[in-house]
Amino acid sequence: MDLPFTDRPGRRERHLRRRHENPLFGWPAPEVEPAALLAAQRADHEELEAFATALHALVRRAVDLPPETGSDEILTLKEDLERHYEQACGLAGDHAAEKTGIARLIEVIMGVVRGHAGSDPLATQELAQEEAARVHHFRLLELPLVVDLLHPESPVAPEELAATVLSASDAEFAALPELFDGSELALLVEQAEARLTELADVGFDLAGARARLAALQTLSAAADGSGATG
Template identity: 60%
Template sequence: MDLPFTDRPGRRERQLKRRHNNPLFAWPAWTAEPEELLAAQRADHAELETFRSAFRDLMQRAIELPADAGSEVVLSLKEELERHYEQACGLPEDQSQQKTAIKKLIEVIMRVLHRHSDHDPVALQELSDEAQARAMHFRLLESPLIADLLDPDSPIRAHELLPTLLSSPASEVKAAVELFDAEQLALLIDQGGALISQLHAHGVRSAMAEEGLGLIRERLEQYEPHSLWQDDNLT
């Protein structure tokens, strides 16, 4: 049954679409009902409306921020902006304008923090390192898979992690495998091999899944430790 999935879904609809009629998640393959899709879309839209309201309030606070605001106030605002950027990456519809506005405000705050550093070389280096880490983090979040994986309320449950990875485009898998450490990658490879063998026993083959497993193996062979994923997400 064809379901009316949207072109720019939110995180709940994205995961529902990944699971729908996909033997990597269950055998026989599970199919979503129209009511389940509608519920996911409504939940994603409700989150979008909440975000829009909070985003307007945050922008107003940033505009009204006094020039002599203390460092704690400025840092708190920056952290809220970063959280809103992360949330925006998982929302439905096009959030590019909101994300651009957040980036610009963060840049303004970073310039303020640079002025407050009093040319302290240690403080300046810390700010530079933070800016580089944030830029990398924001780039990673442009991948819907990573945005969903890193969301505090991720729709990807622990037992769905492997089939989600193996059901994703190669470009997203290449980005996502950077989140895992060597032990986690090895576990994913073992579980992935077993899952693909089980499907073969049912006469089911997936070129995407086999390519994804190959990408996980490549990452383990080239492993450099900088995992962002927590161990309990694989158990």
């Protein structure tokens, strides 16, 4: 079935696209109904409109911040900006401009925080570590699957996680150790093995998924080994 998927979908449509005619999600391979796709696109659009309104209010709040504002309020604003950055990464459409603006506001706020820290070496070190962690996290958020899995209302159901991981891009797959610990990776391996066994039983074998499973087993073993020595 040829469905009108969009070029830059939101999280709901993205996951429907992963599932559509993908045997890893079930056999026979599930087909997304046009009505379900339309509902997902509408919901993604509504989320986009709500984000635009919330971001406008957040920017206004940042601009109107009094010079004497306390540290707690400043840090709360920073956390709200970081949350909106994460949300922007998962929305339908291109939001590079919004993300750049949010990142600049965060940097302004961090400048104020660094000013409050003064010459305290411990505080300076902690802020540098926080900055490095934020840069790394924002880089991970460029991967659609990472955004979808981290969202509080992730479109990926627990029973779909193995199929989703086996369908991931190379970059998304490489990020798995950032998202799952050793026991979670081991569970993913079990679920993936069961899914591929089910497909093999009906005469359907996916060489690419088998290779991805082998890589997942390697990740799980590495995580288990690091945990054993830690």
